[in-house]
Amino acid sequence: MWPGGPVLICAILVLAGCDGPQSVLAPGGEDAFVLANLFWFLLAGAVVLWCAMNGLMFYVTRINPRELSERGAQALILWGGIAFPTVVLAGLLFYALSIMPEQRAEGDGGLRVEVTGEQWWWRVAYWPEGADEPIISANEVRLPAGSRSEITLEADKVIHSFWVPSLGGKTDMIPGRTNRMSLAPTVPGLYRGQCAEYCGESHAKMAFTAEVLTPEDFAAWLDAEAGPAVPPDTALAREGRAAFFAEGCGACHAIRGTPAHGRVGPDLTHLASRATLAAGTLPMTGEALARWITAPESVKPGALMPGYDHLPPERIAAMAAYLEGLE
Numbered sequence: 241m242w243p244g245g246p247v248l249i250c251a252i253l254v255l256a257g258c259d260g261p262q263s264v265l266a267p268g269g270e271d272a273f274v275l276a277n278l279f280w281f282l283l284a285g286a287v288v289l290w291c292a293m294n295g296l297m298f299y300v301t302r303i304n305p306r307e308l309s310e311r312g313a314q315a316l317i318l319w320g321g322i323a324f325p326t327v328v329l330a331g332l333l334f335y336a337l338s339i340m341p342e343q344r345a346e347g348d349g350g351l352r353v354e355v356t357g358e359q360w361w362w363r364v365a366y367w368p369e370g371a372d373e374p375i376i377s378a379n380e381v382r383l384p385a386g387s388r389s390e391i392t393l394e395a396d397k398v399i400h401s402f403w404v405p406s407l408g409g410k411t412d413m414i415p416g417r418t419n420r421m422s423l424a425p426t427v428p429g430l431y432r433g434q435c436a437e438y439c440g441e442s443h444a445k446m447a448f449t450a451e452v453l454t455p456e457d458f459a460a461w462l463d464a465e466a467g468p469a470v471p472p473d474t475a476l477a478r479e480g481r482a483a484f485f486a487e488g489c490g491a492c493h494a495i496r497g498t499p500a501h502g503r504v505g506p507d508l509t510h511l512a513s514r515a516t517l518a519a520g521t522l523p524m525t526g527e528a529l530a531r532w533i534t535a536p537e538s539v540k541p542g543a544l545m546p547g548y549d550h551l552p553p554e555r556i557a558a559m560a561a562y563l564e565g566l567e
């Protein structure tokens with residue numbers, strides 16, 4: 241078998257997995273397109289070099305095996321070992337440097353999204369142009385397609401890193417410092433972001449959804465997101481709301497339009513409109529909500545949310561029903 245065969249098969253298998261909502265190779269925005277191009281450019285360069293080297297090896301061992309003169313050997317080292325790699329690596333370096341300013345571009349002055357890395361979730365605040373106060377949400381970032389939004393990044397206790405591979409590069413979130421980046425998504429869709437800096441035992445469970453909407457859909461969504469929570473509409477959900485306040489959940493969580501003003505944990509005003517629960521760890525279902533309230537530690541070790549496994553399951557089911565209605 242041709243020696244490159246297994247390598248090629250592996251490459252095809254590996255690249256076949258590079259699709260989906262969290263892939264650098266499936267770009268959905270301007271910045272990600274630039275980075276994907278960089279990847280393909282480097283890969284093409286590597287393939288050409290690999291083929292050239294194998295061709296050369298084949299030539300000198302099979303086709304024309306002979307001893308080189310000293311002069312010939314020196315010339316080969318000078319041109320093939322010094323000049324050629326210097327030119328190739330310098331070319332790649334200048335290409336990579338040339339795309340760096342684009343990665344630092346300013347937002348277009350419209351939307352600014354402030355994201356804070358917490359103990360293992362994301363605090364998200366939307367600042368539309370001219371807003372006096374932000375619209376608070378958590379664990380998902382929604383952006384309008386076709387404009388460049390400014391993203392400011394902070395962290396509570398330890399370093400995290402904000403990364404939506406399909407939309408752009410990653411930037412660290414550092415306590416006591418505000419970092420910035422911008423994203424210019426172009427393709428509406430649902431993407432996945434992931435914390436890209438080890439931040440403790442549940443680092444791997446610190447994900448979020450990034451949804452790109454058309455400008456009209458985004459405006460409508462932001463309008464709804466800014467509004468208060470919908471009141472519960474079933475007896476069970478009303479019972480759940482009473483339990484939510486009786487158990488003191490409002491000390492940590494905020495639900496706009498209710499007496500819950502806690503700032504410690506994620507804002508729950510429109511919790512059920514998010515695709516996932518516990519920062520990308522569970523699907524947003526009543527069952528998952530009940531599991532999370534009962535034993536968060538079993539889902540996300542080290543999470544600051546206390547478990548309520550001392551409560552009767554019916555009471556937890558009622559609380560889950562209330563939260564499930566917070567669209």
Ligand code: CUA
Nearest residue numbers: 400435439443
């Ligand atoms: Cu946050 Cu890793």
